[in-house]
Amino acid sequence: MTSVPAPTFQHLPHPAPTSAERRAALLADPGFGRVFTDHMVTIRYSQAEGWHDAKVLPRGPIPMDPASSVLHYAQEIFEGMKAYRTADGGAALFRPEENARRFQASARRMAMAELPEALFVEAVEQLIAVDRDWIPEGEGSLYLRPFMFATEVFLGVKPASEYLFVVLASPVGAYFKTKASAISVWVSETYTRAALGGTGAAKCGGNYAASLLAQSEAIAHGCDQVVFLDAIERRWIEELGGMNVFFLMDDGALITPPLGGTILPGITRASIITLARDQGIVVREEPYSLEAWRADAASGRLREVFACGTAAVLIGIGTVRTASGDFTIANGAEGETTERLRNALIGIQRGRAADPYGWVHPV
Ligand code: PLP
Ligand code: COI
Secondary structure: OOOOOOOOOEEOOOOOOOOHHHHHHHHHOOOOOOOOOOEEEEEEEEOOOEEEEEEEEEOOOOOOOOOEOHHHHOOEEEOOEEEEEOOOOOEEEEOHHHHHHHHHHHHHHOOOOOOOHHHHHHHHHHHHHHHHHHOOOOOOEEEEEEEEEEOOEOOOOOOOOEEEEEEEEEEEOOOOOOOOOEEEEEEEOOOOOOOOOOOOOOOEHHHHHHHHHHHHHHHHOOOOEEEEEOOOOOOEEEEEOOOEEEEEEOOOOEEEOOOOOOOOOOHHHHHHHHHHHHOOOOEEEOOOEHHHHHHHHHHOOEEEEEEEEOOOEEEEEEEEEEOOEEEEOOOOOOOHHHHHHHHHHHHHHOOOOOOOOOOEEEO
16 A cells, blocks of 8 residues: 555644643643643554545544454554653654654554554654644653554454554653652563563553553552563563663673563663763673572672663662562662763753754654
8 A cells, every 4th residue: 555645634623622721730740641632643544545534633532343353352553752842942753763663563563554654753743733832841741652453343363454543642741650769670570571473572552461460560569660571581681561671780881681572672772772882881782680680789790770761761770679589779779870871862852962863853
């Protein structure tokens, strides 16, 4: 269907947009993922028509047939990206084409139709254009949630022939509620997130559904997030429920688990690898085990650990809990390198620092 011209967006007016006063009240303390803007974007796909029926419309319920195949076999993928207010008074996305490409990779893994990269970016831009006033001032941002699911009405188990792509926007503040400078994590030794050949590298809803029991255990143990180990040896650190992870050693090297098909190729992870290397830090993508984590924390060989992702940005990990005992990284507070890398990333994202990489995409 790539030969079909990209659809033009039809704009449906909002009958009762949120008042400026109400919006200001909502933007004062949005938290994460609970406040939504007035509009959404939808684009339909069918095998016969390709991508069509692109709309910018008031955000609202999506009527669905109860036999829509996503409700039975979970053919669903999503992305997470942010729009920021920039120092020059404008607004910008961060590396949106990377989200578009990862969305295509997720679609391929889930046997779904691939949305062209330019249409993905345009859909996000269209939504920002109508809901621009919802981008928070200060340290907040507008979280964009593009997603796509199978709408074919059919109970046979096969890739659907019809999909709906949707973009929502949600003004957000900090992802973690904790007042501490670093988060605590629970290492799940019972549940794994992904196995080789599985869907770990795809951003599909099913991966998150499968992570929720382990994440609930983390919360029950007083921790902010779960850490998953590999599914074969139950030994190698993979990633958190919704973030990648980095370890800073006392020789100054930064270690992060390699992408081997079982972890999500984070855009923040890739950006931090570039920023760190350009600051002269040696970055090694290599396996790191739970035993090493515990031993290196005890010996002092491990200086800092941080988690990173679009929603959480960069945050230090201070305390680690496991079924066989807890340990602390350094003094349990966020470290200096974590803070420095976060500031470097945020500086570029918000147009306060130069962008030698061409990562900032003004909107
Ligand atoms: N790992 C998982 C499981 C995630 O859900 C996310 C968040 O998107 C990440 C890592 C970080 O990816 P990114 O930096 O692209 O947001
Ligand atoms: C993100 O960082 O965008 C995520 O997807 C993490 C979580 C909210 C699922």
